[in-house]
Amino acid sequence: MNVNIGNVSIKKTAVLAPMASVADRAYRLMCKKYGASYLVSEMVSAKGICYSDRKTAELCTVTDEERPMAVQLFGSEPDFMAEAVKIVLQYNPDIIDINMGCPVPKVVNTGAGSALMKNIRLASEITESAVKSAGNVPVTVKIRSGWDSEHINAVEMAKALESAGASAVAIHGRTRQQMYSGKADWNIIREVKSAVKIPVISNGDVTDLKSCIDMYGQTGCDLVMIGRGSYGNPFIFREIDSYFSGEVYTPPTVSEKMNVMLEHIRLIISMSEKTEALAMHEARKHASWYMNGYYGSAKFRGRCYQLSSYAEAEALAEEFIVLQKSRES
Numbered sequence: 406m407n408v409n410i411g412n413v414s415i416k417k418t419a420v421l422a423p424m425a426s427v428a429d430r431a432y433r434l435m436c437k438k439y440g441a442s443y444l445v446s447e448m449v450s451a452k453g454i455c456y457s458d459r460k461t462a463e464l465c466t467v468t469d470e471e472r473p474m475a476v477q478l479f480g481s482e483p484d485f486m487a488e489a490v491k492i493v494l495q496y497n498p499d500i501i502d503i504n505m506g507c508p509v510p511k512v513v514n515t516g517a518g519s520a521l522m523k524n525i526r527l528a529s530e531i532t533e534s535a536v537k538s539a540g541n542v543p544v545t546v547k548i549r550s551g552w553d554s555e556h557i558n559a560v561e562m563a564k565a566l567e568s569a570g571a572s573a574v575a576i577h578g579r580t581r582q583q584m585y586s587g588k589a590d591w592n593i594i595r596e597v598k599s600a601v602k603i604p605v606i607s608n609g610d611v612t613d614l615k616s617c618i619d620m621y622g623q624t625g626c627d628l629v630m631i632g633r634g635s636y637g638n639p640f641i642f643r644e645i646d647s648y649f650s651g652e653v654y655t656p657p658t659v660s661e662k663m664n665v666m667l668e669h670i671r672l673i674i675s676m677s678e679k680t681e682a683l684a685m686h687e688a689r690k691h692a693s694w695y696m697n698g699y700y701g702s703a704k705f706r707g708r709c710y711q712l713s714s715y716a717e718a719e720a721l722a723e724e725f726i727v728l729q730k731s732r733e734s
């Protein structure tokens with residue numbers, strides 16, 4: 406089954422959440438290869454784009470393997486947003502997403518990200534101006550449940566964004582105040598789903614197939630979005646995709662997992678403009694995530710943060726496999 410966001414058709418399985426400094430192109434491609442049906446870029450500053458920030462081109466580029474994919478913008482000024490959308494269109498994104506959920510002070514203090522949950526009128530104006538600029542490219546918005554527990558206004562916000570021309574809303578069921586802690590509130594997502602006609606993408610605390618099925622069941626959402634549950638675990642998308650396609654899913658063995666980790670590290674190195682040693686700094690956290698949850702993984706995860714070459718990663722993976730196999734026998 407597919408879900409249509411404007412003219413973009415997305416398989417109803419699970420989609421990858423935007424994650425700055427984590428879900429870069431290498432990460433997105435790994436998730437796509439293992440079944441993520443839709444990808445979103447790391448957030449990009451609308452104002453930064455207008456002033457042709459050095460990192461813009463890299464952040465906005467959409468390769469064919471990543472499609473369907475959205476480029477996500479954040480900003481607090483309708484005019485800059487309109488201008489930024491025009492620039493981003495040169496990169497041919499399938500969808501343009503606007504970030505109205507980011508809780509970090511650096512973004513919130515400029516009036517962008519989740520600060521817009523406190524200013525629905527401005528949020529609507531920003532959306533309207535993006536929609537006007539985007540032509541037939543759909544514009545979506547990612548929101549939170551509200552600013553804090555006293556101000557849960559996702560329903561009102563989603564309705565206003567729908568009226569402003571948004572083609573879908575993604576909702577992370579936490580308030581800004583919660584940042585990333587506590588539990589995501591799926592009830593508010595269900596309320597949003599019943600209040601709007603546009604597709605609703607549901608997000609927060611999906612970590613495996615069961616929570617994905619529960620999320621679909623409890624919220625009635627159109628698509629489920631997964632962030633941290635995909636850390637070192639692109640297989641989560643395969644498991645979900647297999648379930649919805651009626652195929653048998655076999656979890657990866659430790660050797661398979663280490664091979665995928667090494668494949669991911671090779672991608673990071675090949676896509677980096679930096680030296681192998683510096684690219685390995687980027688790869689360290691990913692390597693440690695792939696080793697999560699196994700016997701002795703705390704020690705190995707610590708060693709991941711010492712890695713400075715691909716050869717060292719290979720040797721560490723080999724040692725990890727030997728340790729896990731010795732436990733099996």
Ligand SMILES: Cc1cc2nc3c(=O)[nH]c(=O)nc-3n(C[C@H](O)[C@H](O)[C@H](O)COP(=O)(O)O)c2cc1C
Nearest residue numbers: 422423424425447448504547577609610631632633
């Ligand atoms: C490291 C990190 C970076 C994130 N960056 C973004 C971002 O750039 N744009 C955005 O809309 N959300 C961002 N988020 C929020 C996620 O998209 C998602 O809403 C949140 O992690 C909750 O989903 P989860 O429980 O599946 O992780 C980020 C989250 C994390 C952990």
